[in-house]
Amino acid sequence: MELLDKLTILADAAKYDVACTSSGVNRSAVKGKLGSTASAGICHTFSADGRCITLLKVLMSNACSYDCTYCVNRRSNDVPRATFTPRELAELTIGFYRRNYIEGLFLSSGVLRNPDYTTEQMCEAIRLLRGEYGFNGYIHAKAIPGTSKELLTRLGVLVDRMSLNIEFPSETSLRQLAPDKSGQTVLEPMRFVRDGIKDNIRDKTTSIVKRTRFVPAGQSTQMIVGASPESDYQILNLSASLYSTLELKRVFFSAYLPVNSDPLLPQVTKAPLLREHRLYQADWLMRFYHFDVNEIIDEQNPSLDPLIDPKCNWALNHIDLFPAEINKVPYEMLLRIPGIGVKGASRIAKARRERTLAFEDLSRLNVSIRRARHFITCNGRFADGLLFDPASIYDSLTCEVRNRHYKGVLDGQLSLFGESGLTREASTQPLELASWAS
Amino acid sequence: MGELTSDHLLNDGRLTCLYDGSFEGLLSAIFWVFEHKENPVDIVIEENLQSGFDQVITTIDTDIKKAERVKAGIIRSLGYQAYKDVRCVFLSDDERKGRVMLRFLQYSLKRGARSRSDLAEPIIADFDALLRAVNREIHYQLQFIRFSELRNGIFFAKIHPKANVVPLIMSHFAARLNIQPFMIFDEKHALAGIYDCQRWWMVEAEAVSVPDQCARQDEYQALWQTFYDTIAIEERANLTCRRNFMPKRFWGDLCEMIPHELRKGQPQTATPTACARLAGEQSRKSLQSPLN
Numbered sequence: 078m079e080l081l082d083k084l085t086i087l088a089d090a091a092k093y094d095v096a097c098t099s100s101g102v103n104r105s106a107v108k109g110k111l112g113s114t115a116s117a118g119i120c121h122t123f124s125a126d127g128r129c130i131t132l133l134k135v136l137m138s139n140a141c142s143y144d145c146t147y148c149v150n151r152r153s154n155d156v157p158r159a160t161f162t163p164r165e166l167a168e169l170t171i172g173f174y175r176r177n178y179i180e181g182l183f184l185s186s187g188v189l190r191n192p193d194y195t196t197e198q199m200c201e202a203i204r205l206l207r208g209e210y211g212f213n214g215y216i217h218a219k220a221i222p223g224t225s226k227e228l229l230t231r232l233g234v235l236v237d238r239m240s241l242n243i244e245f246p247s248e249t250s251l252r253q254l255a256p257d258k259s260g261q262t263v264l265e266p267m268r269f270v271r272d273g274i275k276d277n278i279r280d281k282t283t284s285i286v287k288r289t290r291f292v293p294a295g296q297s298t299q300m301i302v303g304a305s306p307e308s309d310y311q312i313l314n315l316s317a318s319l320y321s322t323l324e325l326k327r328v329f330f331s332a333y334l335p336v337n338s339d340p341l342l343p344q345v346t347k348a349p350l351l352r353e354h355r356l357y358q359a360d361w362l363m364r365f366y367h368f369d370v371n372e373i374i375d376e377q378n379p380s381l382d383p384l385i386d387p388k389c390n391w392a393l394n395h396i397d398l399f400p401a402e403i404n405k406v407p408y409e410m411l412l413r414i415p416g417i418g419v420k421g422a423s424r425i426a427k428a429r430r431e432r433t434l435a436f437e438d439l440s441r442l443n444v445s446i447r448r449a450r451h452f453i454t455c456n457g458r459f460a461d462g463l464l465f466d467p468a469s470i471y472d473s474l475t476c477e478v479r480n481r482h483y484k485g486v487l488d489g490q491l492s493l494f495g496e497s498g499l500t501r502e503a504s505t506q507p508l509e510l511a512s513w514a515s
Numbered sequence: 516m517g518e519l520t521s522d523h524l525l526n527d528g529r530l531t532c533l534y535d536g537s538f539e540g541l542l543s544a545i546f547w548v549f550e551h552k553e554n555p556v557d558i559v560i561e562e563n564l565q566s567g568f569d570q571v572i573t574t575i576d577t578d579i580k581k582a583e584r585v586k587a588g589i590i591r592s593l594g595y596q597a598y599k600d601v602r603c604v605f606l607s608d609d610e611r612k613g614r615v616m617l618r619f620l621q622y623s624l625k626r627g628a629r630s631r632s633d634l635a636e637p638i639i640a641d642f643d644a645l646l647r648a649v650n651r652e653i654h655y656q657l658q659f660i661r662f663s664e665l666r667n668g669i670f671f672a673k674i675h676p677k678a679n680v681v682p683l684i685m686s687h688f689a690a691r692l693n694i695q696p697f698m699i700f701d702e703k704h705a706l707a708g709i710y711d712c713q714r715w716w717m718v719e720a721e722a723v724s725v726p727d728q729c730a731r732q733d734e735y736q737a738l739w740q741t742f743y744d745t746i747a748i749e750e751r752a753n754l755t756c757r758r759n760f761m762p763k764r765f766w767g768d769l770c771e772m773i774p775h776e777l778r779k780g781q782p783q784t785a786t787p788t789a790c791a792r793l794a795g796e797q798s799r800k801s802l803q804s805p806l807n
Contacts, residue, residue, distance in 0.1 A: 084738055088745040106690035113691045119657055120760070122771055124747035127756025134746060172735045175670060175695055176662045177688075211694075334750050348750055428634035441640035443647070 078159060084169070086159040090139035090150050091185055093336075094242075094299070095329045099131040099180035099215040101294030102237050112174060112181070112214030114237065114294075119180050132183035132217060133173055137161055137199050141187025145244075145255040146339040147304055150187045154337065160189065163202035171210050181215030181237075182206065188257075192223035196232060203235045215294075222262040226269055230291070233273055238294040238326070241267050243319075246312045250305035254341060264323075270296045271323050295326035302356060303333035303349040304342060310379035313359055317370035320363065330356045355381040362388055365419055366412050384475040389415040392452055396467050400454045403439070404429050415474075416448030436460060448474060530555040533564065533574040534613070538605050541613060542582035544575040545620055554621075558613030589620070593628050604645045606679040615641045652678045657687055659765045662697060664732045670697040671725050674768055679704045682717055689715045698723070733779060736770050740778060743771035 100118035120129035138160035141150045149156065161169075170182045184202065189195045199218060206212040217238040220229060233239060241263050245251045248260035273291040298319065302312065316328040332353040335345060359381060362368035366388070373387050382390050392399060392415050401414050403425060411422035421444040428434060428442055436455045439446050446453075450460040451470045459465060463473075532548065532555045534540035544558045564572070589598045604616055619642040623630040633639050655676070662670035670692070674681075681701045685708040688697060692710070700707040700723050707718045766772040 081738060081741055085741055085745050088742050092746050092748055106693055109694060111692065111694055119654075121658055122743065122769065123757045123761045124743060125754060125757060126747045126749075126751035127753035127760065128747075128751070129760065130743070130746060133742070135742075169738065172731070173739060175692065176664070176735060176739070177660050177672070178739050214691075332751075334748065350751065424634055427632045431629070431633035432635055434635055438635035441637060442634050443644070 080165060080169070083159045083161060083165070084135065086157050087135045087137075087139060087161060090156075090187070091134045091136045091183075093149065093331065093334070094134060094183070094185055094219070095128075095331045096217070096240055096297050096299055096327065097129060097132055097134055097183055098297075098327070099217075101326055102215070104213065104237075104293075107213050110211040110213040111171065112212055114180070114213075114215045118215075121177065121179055131180045132215065133170055133179045133181070134183040135161070135166070135185075137166070137184060137186035137195065137202065138189040139187045140189055142190065143188050143255070143257040145257065146337060146341050147244075147254050147301060147333070149336040151337065160198075161202070163198060163205050166202040167205040167210055167212075170206055171212060174212070174214055179214075181212075181217070183217045185219035186221065188221060188223075192221040193225055193228055195221050196224045196228045200228065200232050200235065203232070207235055217294075220266055220270070222258055222266065224266065229266060229269060230273065233270065233291045236292065238297065239270055239292045240297040240299070241270075242299050243267075244300060245305050246300055246302075246307035246315050247305065250307065254304065267296065267298070267323050267325075274324070295324075297325055297327040297329060299329035299331055301333050302330045302353055303345065308379035309352070309356060309359075309381045310374045310376060312356060313363075313370050313374050316360060317363060328360060330360075351383050352381070355383065355387060359387045362391075367409065368413075384478050385471065386415070388413070389448060389474055393467050393471060399452045400459065400465060401452060402457070403434050403453050403455045414449050414452050416445060416450075416452075421445075527554055528556060529569055529571045531564065531570060531572050532558045532613075533561055533572060534558060535577050536560040537577060538602065539579055539582035540575070540577040541605060541616065542585040543578045544613075545617055546578070546581040546585050547575050548617065548621075555617070556614065558617055559610065563610045585620075588624065592624055593631060597623070597628070597631060600642075600646050603649050603683065604642060606683065607645045607649050608678050609645055609648070611641075612645060615645055618642075649678045649680065649683075652676050653680050653683050655765065656680055656684050659761070659769060660684075660688075660699065661768060661770055663736075664729050666726045666729045668696065668729075669725075670695055672697070672699045672768075674699060674701050675703045675764070676701060677764075679706065681706050681708045684708075685710065685715045685717075698725075737778070740771050740773070 098118050099114065100116060102114050103116035104114045106113040118131055120131050122130045124130055136150070138158075139150045139156070140158040140160055141148075141152055144151045144153055166182075166184070170179070173179045174181065182203070184199055186195050186199060189198065203216055203218065206216070215238075216236045217240065218232055218236045220232065220239050220241045222241060224232075229239075243251070243260075243263050244255055244258065251258060251260060251263075270292055274295060277290055277293070300312070300315075312330070319325045319328050330353050332348040332350050333343070333345065334348045335342060359373045362373055363370060368391070372391055374381060381387055385393075392413070398410075398413075401410055403411075408422060408426045411417060411425055412419065414422075417425070421442070424442045424444060425434065425439070428438070432438075433456050434442075436446065436450070436458070439449075439455070446460070451463060451465070451473065453460075464470075530553060532544045534544040541558065547553070548555060548558075558575075586598060589601060601616065601620075604612055604619075609615075618638045622636070622638045630636070630639065634643065656674060660672045660674060662672045665671050679701070681699055681704070685699070688699070689710045694712060696711050698707055698709050700720070702722075705719060705721045707720045707723060709716055709718060761769075
């Protein structure tokens with residue numbers, strides 16, 4: 078088979094993996110070797126779906142021996158199968174890297190024969206890259222559930238990031254939809270990787286140069302949203318515990334797209350992209366804005382509001398903490414103002430030490446006040462022409478999304494299609510207002 | 516030089532300084548302004564001079580020693596980072612950069628390093644806006660530069676950036692590509708950066724003639740184009756999002772954005788793959804709709 082055909086098959090089979098980031102490790106260049114990594118990652122292009130392409134994302138093989146219902150590569154599907162040889166893959170990666178197409182390699186695989194054999198093939202490709210080709214760029218490898226610990230260790234010192242997909246927000250769903258996997262086969266290697274990463278820090282005896290580092294960019298995972306009945310409440314609590322107990326760097330969500338028809342799978346026509354978007358917004362609040370999961374979502378309202386982002390939603394539910402006086406509130410509170418990001422908050426904190434800030438100063442700081450203006454005062458003054466009233470704030474913040482919904486021009490990341498089930502009635506009736514009535 | 520300075524009050528609001536377009540030239544002009552206690556409305560290169568009624572124009576000669584003194588002064592009172600920022604803003608294509616830099620230095624040299632954090636001060640904010648734009652352009656180039664392998668083994672990239680950023684991206688690529696000689700040619704600013712595996716340097720050049728691409732180049736380009744097309748999920752198509760992250764002005768230099776019919780080395784009769792079957796030729800076309 079031609080390399081071009083192999084690449085087509087194995088990139089197509091890998092495209093549903095969402096964790097395409099090259100972040101988490103800063104490694105400067107080494108003389109005589111090709112490559113370096115930047116801790117923030119570099120996106121080298123964007124595909125027609127608007128997603129960043131930073132790594133050569135391919136499977137080692139799509140000749141999978143498992144039969145997971147949701148997966149395009151399940152063995153009962155009649156699709157063309159291909160397998161890279163380790164050398165083909167190494168050369169392809171180097172060829173792309175030299176041309177600045179990519180930051181490195183994202184290597185996953187279907188289960189070729191068995192997990193250990195698959196991982197051996199992956200290790201061999203990466204060993205070639207790191208050794209023979211002197212590749213010093215980014216490598217992210219998927220660990221195959223069921224791989225032996227020896228092989229995981231061997232893989233872990235070759236790569237920057239490792240990830241295991243927990244696939245679904247509950248083990249019940251995992252067992253139903255992925256009969257060859259179980260919670261244990263996923264969680265156990267994740268614990269193993271976590272402990273290995275911890276040992277990096279403890280192991281200070283060898284010199285930094287000689288020390289082999291195990292998974293220096295940390296581990297991540299992903300789960301499919303919308304194929305199983307779990308609520309946003311369950312999903313976010315699960316990610317919170319993944320961050321705290323397994324010390325993951327990222328939890329990725331993937332809006333369910335029907336690629337197979339199986340009686341166990343829900344019949345949906347559109348991927349729940351807006352739901353995925355809201356989950357990511359909530360995830361950001363936990364990782365960068367010091368929000369606790371219980372502040373974002375609770376059992377009584379187990380779904381994130383599709384019309385409004387979770388930070389605005391939190392602010393409206395805690396309207397007694399607002400308006401926030403830009404010149405006075407502590408940095409932690411600046412971070413909690415809707416529409417103000419981490420950079421904006423630190424710019425405000427810096428600038429207000431030098432002078433009292435007015436509304437027009439905020440735009441000089443490159444801080445957008447489109448959402449924030451509803452929730453702040455500058456030197457005691459509200460923004461002109463705005464009512465500080467939860468109902469009208471909700472109306473004003475959601476009108477853009479509602480208008481797009483009515484016009485039916487929504488697409489992509491802000492899609493209201495799919496399972497959100499919104500109706501005209503629902504959108505004119507503010508969902509969170511009950512709590513303010515008293 | 517200096518004959519117009521006998522009474523600087525007379526020049527107020529009328530004086531424009533001309534410099535030769537070099538960084539040292541701009542610093543020399545700033546030195547002159549401080550030395551003569553003038554307050555020109557602008558410092559520009561001759562091509563950008565806007566002639567106006569009642570205008571006084573003075574040409575400042577570049578003087579390396581004076582430029583060095585300004586540099587030392589910036590580092591002493593504002594810190595090395597501020598000097599790097601000044602260098603960075605100088606590479607901006609914005610024609611306001613001369614006066615923005617002048618106002619910034621007039622303001623902050625008087626007040627010291629702390630004024631650098633007075634972000635709401637319009638003078639500082641203008642300077643920071645230009646700085647952000649140049650830094651953004653640097654990052655864009657780290658993302659979107661595409662090298663082609665030439666027959667002589669050198670990797671070549673042609674770019675058209677919005678700021679004169681090649682000097683600021685050379686160290687990134689020289690460190691990263693390390694064992695690979697390359698050349699980045701900025702056609703817009705007529706400047707090329709060259710790396711020979713030992714060191715890198717800059718050359719002014721209106722045009723460069725390069726040898727043909729090597730045969731492998733077409734193969735890798737076709738592989739990359741195929742990968743790019745295949746990795747997109749049709750059901751998630753979002754061309755607006757793509758354009759926001761990857762503005763159209765870069766597309767001309769990105770081989771993956773070459774329309775299908777203009778691509779070379781791509782077999783039109785690839786064996787039917789999972790992608791072709793799942794996505795279908797028609798929907799592939801819709802992903803590349805010319806509407807966006």
